[in-house]
Amino acid sequence: MNEATRVAYGNALVELAERNPDVVVLDADLAGATKTAAFKGACPERFFDMGIAEADMVGTAAGLASCGKVPFATTFAVFATGRAFDQVRNTVCYSNLNVKIVGTHAGPSCGEDGGTHQAMEDIALMRALPNMTVVVPADDVEARAATLAAAEHVGPMYLRMARLASPTVHDPESYHFELGKGEVLREGSDLSIIACGMMVPRALEAAKELAGAGVEARVVNMHTIKPLDEELVLDCARTTGAIVTVEEASVIGGLGSAVAELVSERCPVPVRRVGVQDRFGKSGNGSELLDELGLSVAHIVEVARSL
Numbered sequence: 001m002n003e004a005t006r007v008a009y010g011n012a013l014v015e016l017a018e019r020n021p022d023v024v025v026l027d028a029d030l031a032g033a034t035k036t037a038a039f040k041g042a043c044p045e046r047f048f049d050m051g052i053a054e055a056d057m058v059g060t061a062a063g064l065a066s067c068g069k070v071p072f073a074t075t076f077a078v079f080a081t082g083r084a085f086d087q088v089r090n091t092v093c094y095s096n097l098n099v100k101i102v103g104t105h106a107g108p109s110c111g112e113d114g115g116t117h118q119a120m121e122d123i124a125l126m127r128a129l130p131n132m133t134v135v136v137p138a139d140d141v142e143a144r145a146a147t148l149a150a151a152e153h154v155g156p157m158y159l160r161m162a163r164l165a166s167p168t169v170h171d172p173e174s175y176h177f178e179l180g181k182g183e184v185l186r187e188g189s190d191l192s193i194i195a196c197g198m199m200v201p202r203a204l205e206a207a208k209e210l211a212g213a214g215v216e217a218r219v220v221n222m223h224t225i226k227p228l229d230e231e232l233v234l235d236c237a238r239t240t241g242a243i244v245t246v247e248e249a250s251v252i253g254g255l256g257s258a259v260a261e262l263v264s265e266r267c268p269v270p271v272r273r274v275g276v277q278d279r280f281g282k283s284g285n286g287s288e289l290l291d292e293l294g295l296s297v298a299h300i301v302e303v304a305r306s307l
Contacts (some may be wrong), residue, residue: 002165005198006104008140009161010035012147013072017043020151022068026061028054028075033163034104036074054079058087058101065097070151076110077103077119077160081126092156093129100150101126102159107248108276108293109164109198111286118281124253126158127226133157133179134226136247136255138200141170142223145177153179162248164286166198169221182229188216191307192236195246196222196255199274199295203246206300217244217304228258230266237267242307244272246300248290251275272303 016023017039024046031037031049040047050057054075061071073080080103081088092099108118126134133155137143143161150157169185185200186207195203200221207217218240220232236243243263245256256273263271276293290296 002167003140004162004165005137005140005143006035006161006163008143009102009104009147009159010038012144013039014042015148016151017046020070023070023072023151024048024064026050026057026071026073028052028057028079030075034074034076034102054084055087058084058099059091061099062087062091062095062097065099070098070100072100072102074102074104076117077106077122078117081119081122081158085125089129093131096131096155098154098156100157100159102161104161105163106160107162108281108289109162109248109286111164111284111289113163114283115281120250120276120281121253122160123225123247123249123255124257127253127258131156132226133224135179135224136160136197137223138197138221139166139168139170141168141172141175142177145175146223149177149179160197162198164198167201169201169204180224180227180229182232183221183223184218185221186217186219188218189240190216191242191244191304192218192220192240193244193246193300193304194220194222194233194236194255194259196225197248199246199248202295202297202300205297206304209297209301210304213305215305222255225255225258228262230262233259233262234267237263237269242270244274244300244304244307246274246295248295249275250278252278270307272307274300274303
C-alpha cells in the first residue's frame, strides 16, 4: 500500500475529533492539500481557517493551548517552521505550550511545488528549540499513530508529513508507536543505516541490495529526532562499528547531525550522512528529485559500501 503521511494525518485527526473534545485544528488556507479538510468536515465548529497568516495561526494556537485546548496548527513545512518561526520559538516553546506544529509537503519530495516550498532546514530549526519534540513518520501507519500520540503528549511538538506517497513498512494491526524510541526493522552486524521519514523504505531496499553483496546492514527507523533514542544509536555504534544516516532533509542540523553529535562524544565510529547537501531544491517530479539530490537507493548502497 502506498499512501502519503499527510493523508494518514488527516484521517487521524478525524479519529481525534471523536476521541478528544479538546482537540482543535488550525490551517493556513491549505486544508485541501494538508488534508485537515477531513477534520473540518467531521467537526467544523473546532476547525479554524486562519488564512495565509501563519504567524497569526501559531499565536492563536498558543492562546487556545493556554485555555486547555490541544491545537494542531497545520500548513506546509516551509511556512510552519520558517515564516512562523518567531511565534513557534517565543510564543509556543518559550512558554512550553501544548501546541502541535504540523508541517506537510516537507523536503524535495513535494516536487512540483518548487524549490521555494521545499523545506530542507525544518528539522534543524525545530530540533534546536528547547521544549520541542520532533517526529518524522516513516509511513501512513506511523503517521496515524504519531498523530494520536501527539494529542496525548503534553508540550510543543513538530510533526513532519510528506506530500508524496511512500510504501507502507508497518503492519497496522500490530504496530506500536512510542515517542523517543527508535525501531530496529532489520538486524545486521556490518553497519547500521539509521533513517527517518520516507527514506526508511529506501533504507530497507538498500539493505537488501547490500545483503546480496555480502554486507549485512542493520536498519533503524528513527521516527523521533528529538528526543533522540541515544541508547539505540550507541548500541548501533558499538555493535556494528559504522553508521549511515538517511533523511529527506538537509544534512546540516537534522537526523545525521544528531547522530554524529552523540556518537562523536560517546562512542566514536565512522558516520556518513545521506541527505540534501546544503542546497535548495527545484521544481520537478518528487521521486526524480530525490534521486538527483543523492537520496536514491543506489546512493545509499554506495555510501554504505564506502564504509
